[in-house]
Amino acid sequence: MLSFKAGDQGAFRSLFDNYKKRIINYCYRFCGHPEVAEELAQETFLKVYKAAPRYRPKARFSTWLFKIATNVCLNEIRKPIYRNRLQSMEDEQDGVHFATAETNRFRPDDMVASRQEQQMVRRAICRLPRKQRAALLLRIDGEFSYREIGKQINCSENHVKTLIHRGRQRLRETLAAHWERKK
Amino acid sequence: MIDPCKDETFLTALMDDVLSDAEASAVHRHVAHCPQCRQKLAQLKEADAMLRGLPSMEASADFEPAFWRKVAAEQEKRERRSWARYLLSGWRPVLTGGLAAGLVAGILLLTHPGKSLSPEELFIAEHVELLNDYDVINHLDLLEQWEVLQIMEDQS
Secondary structure, three states, rough: HHOOOOOOOHHHHHHHHHHHHHHHHHHHHHOOOOHHHHHHHHHHHHHHHHHHHOOOOOOHHHHHHHHHHHHHHHHHOOOHHHHHHHHHHHHHHHHHHHHHHHHHHEEEHHHHOOOOHHHHHHHHOOOHHHHHHHHHHHHHHOOOOOOHHHHHHHHHHHHHHHHHHHHHHHHHHHHHHHHHHHH | OOOOOOOHHEEEEHOOOOOOHHHEEEHHHHHHHHHHHHHHHHHHHHHHHHOOOOOEEEEOOOOHHHHHHHHHHHHHHHHHHHHHHOOOOOOOHHHHHHHHHHHHHHHHHOOOOOOOOOOOHHHHHHHHHHHHHHHHHHHHHHHHHHHHHHHHHHEE
């Protein structure tokens, strides 16, 4: 990032290639919609590109990058249009259409759990309160420490621990209800 | 006192490996003897596994081209902004201001050529011949002297 700040465009290209997939998947798990996830990932990298002149390495680059991605995702889910998208996404997921569209974009060997269970998990994540969602995904996807997550979402380490715990609990409760219905 | 029964977040902290060795040992000992905490820990691990097991997605073919188009648009916007800053910096605003003032003054002069004459000035302009005569009358005695001088000159 410092090389890019000094004018090396190739350095940005390198960062982009290295983090592209992680950021897209983080955004996808956050918002639940593949096309929206790509837009959010592009917006994240664009913010990084614009912020280069002001960049100061106070923490790891990935910590900073995921902080930007989190803010972009949080802004997105605040919009009223997101709730409409979420509803139509859930409607699509119940039908055949989504299954067909998804097949082309996902590697077959990743589809270990049943499609229905994956859909349940995605819906459950999208229904988590914002900060619980952010804390949990930063832990799972980003593998950041509680301290780093605290800096990314502006809260104490203790609060991060509570958010992650509640997020997992809530996820578990939603899935347990689904499994009960299946029985 | 570490008691996951009272504070379940210890179970989450254990899963995330953020406890000290002493704390982790205490939680392990508790879980070994507490079926409820053992079950809760298993359920939390199950939820985590479901989350980690979600398939990853690959970027679409248009992801990169679309991103670089946005970067190009951003660079264009930046260049337009820097042109505006260039025009507004240093002596240029003074020159621009002066030219603008001159333009406004020119427009005003063309549309308003001069102020109108007062009634006195108008009277004088209309009766300038009479005024010339008045001037002569005022200096008649001098003129009379002049005639005498002329006669004297002719005679000499």
